[in-house]
Amino acid sequence: MADKDLYIAALEKKLAELSGIEVDQIKKNQLANASSEARAIREMAEYVDAIQVKQAGQAVASKVNPQVAAVFAHIKSELGEERGAHSLPALKYDYDALEPHICATIMQIHHTKHHQGYINNLKAASEKLVEAEKVNDIAAINALLPAIKFNGGGHLNHTIFWTNMAPKAGGEPTGAIAEAINKDFGSFQSFKEKFSGASVGVKGSGWGWLGYCPKGDKVAIATCQNQYPLQTNHALVPLLGLDVWEHAYYLQYKNLRADYVKAFFNVINWANVNERYEAARKAAGH
Structure with a gap:
């Protein structure tokens, strides 16, 4: 058996042990x-x-x-x-x-x-x-x-x-987006809890989003059903999106969407989110 097959077999055995x-x-x-x-x-x-x-x-x-x-x-x-x-x-x-x-x-x-x-x-x-x-x-x-x-x-x-994702990413944001999150949510931890709750709570298939509101010059959390764009549904500029369709996580997390959402915070490319935020504010004239 090839090394790759042995590796896959070991992973499958461990997955069965952990999940039952x-x-x-x-x-x-x-x-x-x-x-x-x-x-x-x-x-x-x-x-x-x-x-x-x-x-x-x-x-x-x-x-x-x-x-x-x-x-x-x-x-x-x-x-x-x-x-x-x-x-x-x-x-x-x-x-x-x-x-x-x-x-x-x-x-x-x-x-x-x-x-x-x-x-x-x-x-x-x-x-x-x-x-x-x-x-x-x-x-x-x-x-x-x-x-x-x-x-x-x-x-x-x-x-x-x-x-929005990158290897060896995650952690807490820095720069302008960190300041915006602290201003509009009170703290990064508060944002994390609200974003996670909204994403886990999407009924059926959809997305959890952190978006920018040009009129209010603030960041906000929103959800969309299916694949509908954030802009057309909520008039928010997309900054950070999380796909919560089951195909995005079921193989690894089964029906435990909350575990998948928690894991997502380990791969968020905050540099990309910050770039999007600064570009959106500039386009809005702020």
Whole structure:
């Protein structure tokens, strides 16, 4: 048996001892959760495919929902990508670099399968959006919004998530973001407790966020269901995001979301969060 296989076997044995659940059952549960996520992505692809664009002159006049353009604007701001020209961003670290807090298998599947799935659907929605715009079918354009928000948000959220983490990171923040956290939450410990509580408490699948409010010049905690972007849901600029869909942690933490959230604090790239905060304040004129 190769060294890698021996290492994996030892890890699986230890996992079974600690959890009291056989690794085969854990894998079955993980496959079920991955299947559920894959089904959500597949159903959204089917939704986009089912939207019928009417011929010129047949479309009913109305107004285009501004969130359609907003999602693409947020993606361009984060990645510099034009609408429809979306691709999987490379990680700045290896898949195993966040261990033992987030294992390599989760990172690889999450990045190459789930994130890529959102990108594929977003590109398909973008193509149909062009088709609808050519004939001014506003009804079809607006019908595409759920797919654009779900898949565009999935692309945007994950892109931020990867940069929010780093090897040998964690600890407490320093600089401007530390001052903001102390000002708006009283202390880092208070922020940690509130952020953790909000993230653990997300019903079903979603995200926990630390965001910046341009109008109030303050930081705030918010949650979003599914993959919906923080900007369109709460008018906050995303600074730190935590994916609490089960595919992000189940293989390693099973149903213990709170343990996963606790481990996340060991990989937070506070330098990245601080850069985002300072950029957001500058853009807001503060």
